[in-house]
Amino acid sequence: MSESDFEVIVVGAGLAGSVAAYELAKLGKSVLVVERGNFAGAKNMTGGRIYVHSLRNVFTDEELAEAPFERKIVHERISLMAPDANFTIDFSSGEMSKPEQASYSVLHATFDAWLAEKAEEAGAEMIYGIPVEGLLKDETGKVCGVRAGEDEITADIVILADGANSLLAKEAVGYEKPPASQMAVSVKEVFDLPAGTITDRILANSDDEGAAWLFAGDATHGTFGGGFMYTNKESISLGVVAGIEACANGGVPVYQMLEDLKNHPAVAPLIRGAKVMEHSGHMVPEGGLNIMPQLVNDGVMLAGDSAMMCINLGYMVRGMDYAVAAGQMAGRHAAVALEVGDTSKAALQGYVEDLENSFVMKDFRQYQGEPAFLENFDRMFSGYPEMVRDIMNEMFVVDGSPVTPLKKKVMPHVKKVGIMNIARDVRGAMKAL
Ligand SMILES: Cc1cc2nc3c(=O)[nH]c(=O)nc-3n(C[C@H](O)[C@H](O)[C@H](O)COP(=O)(O)OP(=O)(O)OC[C@H]3O[C@@H](n4cnc5c(N)ncnc54)[C@H](O)[C@@H]3O)c2cc1C
Numbered sequence: 001m002s003e004s005d006f007e008v009i010v011v012g013a014g015l016a017g018s019v020a021a022y023e024l025a026k027l028g029k030s031v032l033v034v035e036r037g038n039f040a041g042a043k044n045m046t047g048g049r050i051y052v053h054s055l056r057n058v059f060t061d062e063e064l065a066e067a068p069f070e071r072k073i074v075h076e077r078i079s080l081m082a083p084d085a086n087f088t089i090d091f092s093s094g095e096m097s098k099p100e101q102a103s104y105s106v107l108h109a110t111f112d113a114w115l116a117e118k119a120e121e122a123g124a125e126m127i128y129g130i131p132v133e134g135l136l137k138d139e140t141g142k143v144c145g146v147r148a149g150e151d152e153i154t155a156d157i158v159i160l161a162d163g164a165n166s167l168l169a170k171e172a173v174g175y176e177k178p179p180a181s182q183m184a185v186s187v188k189e190v191f192d193l194p195a196g197t198i199t200d201r202i203l204a205n206s207d208d209e210g211a212a213w214l215f216a217g218d219a220t221h222g223t224f225g226g227g228f229m230y231t232n233k234e235s236i237s238l239g240v241v242a243g244i245e246a247c248a249n250g251g252v253p254v255y256q257m258l259e260d261l262k263n264h265p266a267v268a269p270l271i272r273g274a275k276v277m278e279h280s281g282h283m284v285p286e287g288g289l290n291i292m293p294q295l296v297n298d299g300v301m302l303a304g305d306s307a308m309m310c311i312n313l314g315y316m317v318r319g320m321d322y323a324v325a326a327g328q329m330a331g332r333h334a335a336v337a338l339e340v341g342d343t344s345k346a347a348l349q350g351y352v353e354d355l356e357n358s359f360v361m362k363d364f365r366q367y368q369g370e371p372a373f374l375e376n377f378d379r380m381f382s383g384y385p386e387m388v389r390d391i392m393n394e395m396f397v398v399d400g401s402p403v404t405p406l407k408k409k410v411m412p413h414v415k416k417v418g419i420m421n422i423a424r425d426v427r428g429a430m431k432a433l
Pocket residue numbers: 011012013014015016017034035036037040041042043044045046047048049050051130131132133161162163164166167186187188239241282283284303304305306309310317318319320321323
């Protein structure tokens with residue numbers, strides 16, 4: 001029988017933390033979740049849309065039917081945005097709607113609260129409004145609890161699920177902060193609108209259906225990053241993600257990018273008449289495998305964004321399904337280690353192996369070259385949007401002048417960017433994505 005206050009302490013009640021706690025509590029382990037926000041979801045931020053597949057491994061269909069999903073995403077939109085123009089691809093398909101492949105827009109405030117409630121119902125204890133400031137270690141250096149305010153709380157295992165800006169990862173596994181070039185900063189506003197208005201504005205069939213929309217180009221004034229929009233039931237989440245290094249090197253401030261995106265002719269009609277309900281800012285890990293810390297050490301495990309498990313492919317941002325899967329695996333492996341009475345780094349290695357064999361690490365390995373590719377893909381943010389605008393203008397603007405062959409209209413704009421550059425970018429994208 002453990003002499004610690006709890007068998008496991010989880011730091012952070014985001015997706016990774018609450019799922020880990022839920023798994024542990026279901027397996028009969030005593031688990032405490034310490035969350036710095038006054039409620040789960042108070043302090044974190046997402047775009048966002050969650051792919052449901054990893055939740056389906058944690059919860060039954062009946063439980064998921066009660067989850068506070070906002071809208072099922074049935075429209076994927078990608079825009080190349082120039083200051084005075086916008087070119088959008090709108091994709092929808094039956095495949096996207098299949099239960100095992102579906103994705104939903106979510107708001108952290110409601111979704112994280114639901115997940116935390118599930119963990120609590122299963123038997124986890126939750127403390128809110130207190131940040132964990134440090135880790136306790138025994139004489140061998142093994143993590144054996146946390147320091148939160150005046151309190152020292154002991155545990156056999158600590159799971160760090162404290163998000164992208166973990167203050168504890170260094171103490172836990174010696175992780176130094178990633179370079180600015182591997183992190184992005186984001187600001188987002190949530191706009192209140194009647195459900196029917198949103199449905200009409202995005203051309204959905206019902207108030208349960210919605211769109212995920214990413215904008216490249218003028219959304220970040222041509223620098224590395226992009227804009228995003230997700231439709232919720234009665235609100236729209238609109239934001240901008242931009243590389244921290246690009247912002248620090250004298251670019252347009254990220255809050256100004258969002259102001260300008262809101263006023264862009266392609267976006268302004270979507271939020272016309274809407275009231276801002278919420279404004280938030282957050283960091284986004286973008287370096288993938290290259291900035292991933294060691295995932296376990298004696299008495300400690302890392303899951304979700306605290307382990308940098310987030311991918312930005314330019315046309316898709318993913319972190320939530322990885323956080324859920326990693327949280328589940330962390331919880332299960334912590335329980336196994338407790339059963340055998342060995343919570344050393346070696347005993348927790350099964351968690352790392354499970355991750356390696358799952359879609360989580362397979363994806364990160366697959367996309368290992370993607371951050372470097374995107375970082376040097378300047379033409380995506382400034383070059384291609386203008387090229388596409390100019391070609392579209394050639395095709396659709398009629399002023400009564402005699403028509404010229406399409407090739408003659410298009411080639412000067414293609415040549416401006418450079419045929420070799422386009423070929424190089426296509427080859428690079430094929431390799432990295
Ligand atoms: C702008 C933006 C858009 C995104 N869009 C998407 C998207 O569309 N789809 C997608 O899948 N992913 C998206 N992501 C990524 C996704 O949101 C994250 O990968 C995911 O939320 C990570 O979950 P987590 O539980 O690991 O961390 P978080 O959700 O960040 O939770 C961490 C928790 O730990 C708490 N905490 C932190 N430090 C302490 C401490 N010291 N003591 C106690 N508590 C602490 C925080 O308050 C928070 O509740 C986006 C992220 C951003 C920022």
